[in-house]
Amino acid sequence: MAVRPRTTFASLALAALLLGCTSAGQEPGAGAADGAPDGDAAAADEPTEEPAPVWNTEPASIAAMGDSITRAFDACALLSDCPEASWATGTDREVDSLARQLLGDEVELADRAWNVAVSGAVMADLPAQAAEAVALEPELVTVLIGANDACARDVTEMTSVDAFRADFAEALALIRTELPETGVFVSSVPDLERLWSQGQGSVLARAIWQLASVCPSMLADPGERGATATERRAEVSERVLAYNEVLAEVCAADALCRYDEGAVHGYAFTTEHLSDWDWFHPNREGQSTLAALAYEQVTRVSVD
Numbered sequence: 001m002a003v004r005p006r007t008t009f010a011s012l013a014l015a016a017l018l019l020g021c022t023s024a025g026q027e028p029g030a031g032a033a034d035g036a037p038d039g040d041a042a043a044a045d046e047p048t049e050e051p052a053p054v055w056n057t058e059p060a061s062i063a064a065m066g067d068s069i070t071r072a073f074d075a076c077a078l079l080s081d082c083p084e085a086s087w088a089t090g091t092d093r094e095v096d097s098l099a100r101q102l103l104g105d106e107v108e109l110a111d112r113a114w115n116v117a118v119s120g121a122v123m124a125d126l127p128a129q130a131a132e133a134v135a136l137e138p139e140l141v142t143v144l145i146g147a148n149d150a151c152a153r154d155v156t157e158m159t160s161v162d163a164f165r166a167d168f169a170e171a172l173a174l175i176r177t178e179l180p181e182t183g184v185f186v187s188s189v190p191d192l193e194r195l196w197s198q199g200q201g202s203v204l205a206r207a208i209w210q211l212a213s214v215c216p217s218m219l220a221d222p223g224e225r226g227a228t229a230t231e232r233r234a235e236v237s238e239r240v241l242a243y244n245e246v247l248a249e250v251c252a253a254d255a256l257c258r259y260d261e262g263a264v265h266g267y268a269f270t271t272e273h274l275s276d277w278d279w280f281h282p283n284r285e286g287q288s289t290l291a292a293l294a295y296e297q298v299t300r301v302s303v304d
Contacts, residue, residue, distance in 0.1 A: 053181070053256050057300070061103075062113050062138055062142065064115045067145050067147065069282060072086045074280075087289075091109055101291070122149045124143060126143070127171045134178040137180055138179075138182060141184045143171075146164070149239075152213075158236070176256075183298075184258070187212065187293075193237040208277075258298070261294075273285050273286035
């Protein structure tokens with residue numbers, strides 16, 4: 001009977017020893033003091049994610065950048081800009097421009113819609129236009145440019161894809177730096193080979209293209225269907241597709257840039273959309289179509 005008390009005491013001593021070993025240095029909160037954060041502290045230290053920027057479907061001001069298409073060249077008169085008929089910022093009721101659909105009121109159009117596009121511009125000119133646009137602090141900037149980069153005197157003089165990318169990226173970066181909440185809507189470059197296919201059957205169109213040297217890389221010798229001419233036109237078309245890929249890729253990297261997903265390039269326009277003076281630039285109907293395509297894209301709540 002004398003053994004039992006010693007066994008009980010030994011058991012209690014062993015339990016106390018084990019308890020001391022497992023609890024040493026582990027007082028409540030000791031882990032945090034030693035540099036190992038507890039659950040609440042770790043959660044508090046985690047960086048919070050910024051909410052994703054939201055596309056504005058109802059911008060209250062617009063600045064349009066681009067080339068002669070956005071200036072509505074030859075839409076109203078021979079060899080003249082006609083900005084009132086511009087798809088982007090025009091006031092012409094027949095065209096019903098993007099700005100007109102978004103802003104409505106004539107006073108608002110005059111005060112909050114600006115056209116800084118320049119006829120003849122190429123992508124290398126876009127950063128300078130972007131600098132002019134950001135000074136106006138618009139809520140939306142539109143871009144339609146690239147046809148002149150492909151419409152060179154010869155295919156060897158078309159703007160390289162790398163240069164096209166660098167200049168577009170520079171312009172977009174400038175807008176984003178100066179106007180972090182402004183949306184940028186980018187139209188695809190039109191299908192120049194479709195333009196040739198639509199107009200080449202007209203004696204008048206072929207004569208104008210030749211006499212005025214309109215987009216010679218694509219439209220020179222418009223009646224020629226031999227291998228050399230066909231390959232030349234295909235090379236221009238491939239370059240336009242490459243430009244549109246650049247526009248899509250660079251735009252996709254910016255949360256507030258929206259590309260038209262090829263809507264302008266893919267639109268099945270006809271000669272009814274072309275100027276009677278040069279059979280190249282959009283007439284009022286063509287400008288109205290561009291406006292409708294842009295409005296559909298700009299006012300979409302989300303992009304899949």
